[in-house]
Amino acid sequence: MTIDPENWEVALAAIFLILNAALSLALNLGFVRQMTIAAVRMVIQLSLIGLVLDVILTSKSAGLTALVACVMVGVAGYEVMARQEAPLKGIWGYGLGTGTMLFGAALVMMFALNVTIQPEPWYDPRYAIPMFGMMLGNAMTGIAVGLNALSTDLISRRAAVEAHLLTGATRWEALAPTMRRAANAGLIPIINAMAATGVVSLPGMMTGQILAGADPAQAVRYQLLVMFLITGATGIGLVIAIFGAALRLTDNRHRIRLDRLKRD
Known part of the structure; x- marks a missing residue:
């Protein structure tokens, strides 16, 4: 069986990031901004690389x-x-x-x-x-x-x-x-x-x-x-x-x- 999570299931997992952000704000730990930027970058980068790899894996181009x-x-x-x-x-x-x-x-x-x-x-x-x-x-x-x-x-x-x-x-x-x-x-x-x-x-x-x-x-x-x-x-x-x-x-x-x- 191949596991293929839906978009909403992936988004649901992000609730733990929200929990971490809430803890940071409550305890004044100061990592909300860094974690948020890192999470947004990760989503954008993985989404883009997924599109790029789809093309590259099909072409098998050395260049x-x-x-x-x-x-x-x-x-x-x-x-x-x-x-x-x-x-x-x-x-x-x-x-x-x-x-x-x-x-x-x-x-x-x-x-x-x-x-x-x-x-x-x-x-x-x-x-x-x-x-x-x-x-x-x-x-x-x-x-x-x-x-x-x-x-x-x-x-x-x-x-x-x-x-x-x-x-x-x-x-x-x-x-x-x-x-x-x-x-x-x-x-x-x-x-x-x-x-x-x-x-x-x-x-x-x-x-x-x-x-x-x-x-x-x-x-x-x-x-x-x-x-x-x-x-x-x-x-x-x-x-x-x-x-x-x-x-x-x-x-x-x-x-x-x-x-x-x-x-x-």
């Missing part, structure tokens, strides 16, 4: 698939920058997160499409776009959290880092604790997801396959594959982003360059 992927990367890059309290100034603020996220997600997706899944053709949008979206979305979260942790930690611990530099440490030695904390922060979401998967939660892909009537063992294999790929994309992009940000926030004379951050 259209690449175009959708580029749009996804562009929006995700903006989100990485927007989620940071003190992003890098200039093109670095957008380019570092976008480039590292694209590299990690594209590398892992190409491996998946050509080695493990092997659709025909390899760029079949029915596989390529959902896979790329999962890689990109998780890499986006990890990189945004990691870069934000790096910049905020460096701001708060600037005196300690500079003390290490004054004693003769290189910029990499002085920044090592900050970079480790940033890497740990960026990987926490995906590590928690892996640790809880199967016991605390059944992931969306696995749940969707089971609801569609797939064999649970097959759904488990697909989910394991996806989780390994997501973790790989997130880790690769995050590590490169952290090293890139550390390089940008220092110079060849081993000085801290917080002037390269956009701070309110």
Whole structure:
């Protein structure tokens, strides 16, 4: 049996958003505006992507698939920058997160499409776009959290880092604790997801396959594959982003360059 909820049934589920908004107003928590904007964006974006995918999946065009992927990367890059309290100034603020996220997600997706899944053709949008979206979305979260942790930690611990530099440490030695904390922060979401998967939660892909009537063992294999790929994309992009940000926030004379951050 295929579950196909009606529009009114989907709208009815939104009653819980209204409940959350009411609680926020009653307790003065201040997240009504953010949640409302996010919900409206989600509805519009999913509705549009549903129409776009209907055309792309029918055509199986490599060009259209690449175009959708580029749009996804562009929006995700903006989100990485927007989620940071003190992003890098200039093109670095957008380019570092976008480039590292694209590299990690594209590398892992190409491996998946050509080695493990092997659709025909390899760029079949029915596989390529959902896979790329999962890689990109998780890499986006990890990189945004990691870069934000790096910049905020460096701001708060600037005196300690500079003390290490004054004693003769290189910029990499002085920044090592900050970079480790940033890497740990960026990987926490995906590590928690892996640790809880199967016991605390059944992931969306696995749940969707089971609801569609797939064999649970097959759904488990697909989910394991996806989780390994997501973790790989997130880790690769995050590590490169952290090293890139550390390089940008220092110079060849081993000085801290917080002037390269956009701070309110």
